[in-house]
Amino acid sequence: MPDNGAAIVTGGASGIGEATCHALAARGLDVAVADLDPEEAGRVVEAVTAATDADATAVEVDVSDEAAVEAAVDAATDAFGRLDVLVNNAAVASREADGPVTEVEDAGFDFVTGVNLRGPVYACKHAIPAMLETGDGTGVVVNNASVAALVAEPGMDVYTATKGALVSLTRSIAVEYAPEIRANTVCPGVVRTPMLESVLEETDDAGDEGGAGDANVNDADEADDEAGAGDATDVPDNLRRMIDDTPLGIGDPDAIADAVAFLATDRSRYVTGATIPVDGGFTAR
Numbered sequence: 001m002p003d004n005g006a007a008i009v010t011g012g013a014s015g016i017g018e019a020t021c022h023a024l025a026a027r028g029l030d031v032a033v034a035d036l037d038p039e040e041a042g043r044v045v046e047a048v049t050a051a052t053d054a055d056a057t058a059v060e061v062d063v064s065d066e067a068a069v070e071a072a073v074d075a076a077t078d079a080f081g082r083l084d085v086l087v088n089n090a091a092v093a094s095r096e097a098d099g100p101v102t103e104v105e106d107a108g109f110d111f112v113t114g115v116n117l118r119g120p121v122y123a124c125k126h127a128i129p130a131m132l133e134t135g136d137g138t139g140v141v142v143n144n145a146s147v148a149a150l151v152a153e154p155g156m157d158v159y160t161a162t163k164g165a166l167v168s169l170t171r172s173i174a175v176e177y178a179p180e181i182r183a184n185t186v187c188p189g190v191v192r193t194p195m196l197e198s199v200l201e202e203t204d205d206a207g208d209e210g211g212a213g214d215a216n217v218n219d220a221d222e223a224d225d226e227a228g229a230g231d232a233t234d235v236p237d238n239l240r241r242m243i244d245d246t247p248l249g250i251g252d253p254d255a256i257a258d259a260v261a262f263l264a265t266d267r268s269r270y271v272t273g274a275t276i277p278v279d280g281g282f283t284a285r
């Protein structure tokens with residue numbers, strides 16, 4: 001990886017993506033914060049440039065739209081003069097759009113697969129040629145999947161399927177484009193981010209009649225603080241079980257971002273095609 005390396009992070013305006021932008025910039029990479037939300041992306045750019053010596057730029061993109069992805073990759077490459085790292089992080093997890101497979105509707109299926117699977121495919125399609133273009137042979141793809149790709153996580157079956165597909169896609173890329181491109185997958189466990197909040201809020205709305213209470217991720221957090229991760233309350237059963245079953249408790253976005261940054265830089269130069277749980281031990285049980 002050259003000193004003037006550059007990265008594009010999809011979904012970089014929030015949660016794990018935002019933390020990833022900071023982690024990459026802290027390691028000397030210029031960063032394109034590519035997101036559906038240009039205002040939040042701009043906020044992250046300001047924060048990154050204030051905190052580091054790296055350059056950063058905001059790029060508005062809907063990753064499910066190929067033309068927009070191509071334009072975003074071009075914008076990032078133009079901004080920094082090269083592209084070395086693609087982090088496919090943008091995804092949607094929605095209990096409204098998704099569900100058990102017997103309840104899946106086309107609109108939800110298309111929405112979830114559009115962002116979570118077509119998005120990374122489009123980004124790889126356009127970013128890999130840009131990374132090969134450097135001539136350095138040190139391009140990197142890091143795909144952000146989920147423990148849902150590794151073990152059953154009932155309730156959002158299309159989400160789970162897209163994350164499994166991402167693991168397979170990553171392996172194919174690692175073999176097809178070696179040695180010039182490395183590709184690896186991280187599989188986060190339960191991480192305290194706005195995505196988790198939104199899943200909890202949807203569950204809360206649906207469960208109002210049933211008395212689910214005002215569940216939000218901080219309830220789990222407060223319960224953690226009071227009595228350890230195993231006592232999280234007021235969260236949906238499956239998430240409470242996940243937190244209960246995570247030896248290190250609920251994770252912070254920075255912890256995932258550090259793993260992504262490891263995979264994005266030369267420290268991991270002999271790692272490719274790997275699927276790495278960053279899950280506080282959830283899948284160790």
Ligand code: NAD
Binds near residue numbers: 013035036090188
């Ligand atoms: P988040 O909701 O906090 O952030 C997602 C970002 O993606 C947002 O900024 C959003 O604007 C952007 N985005 C959404 N749709 C987009 C689109 N079509 N095009 C471009 N950008 C789009 O999410 P997060 O919790 O930080 O999750 C990041 C990644 O980590 C996702 O791939 C998610 O599946 C994975 N993950 C999260 C958890 C968790 O517990 N939070 C667990 C496992 C895996």
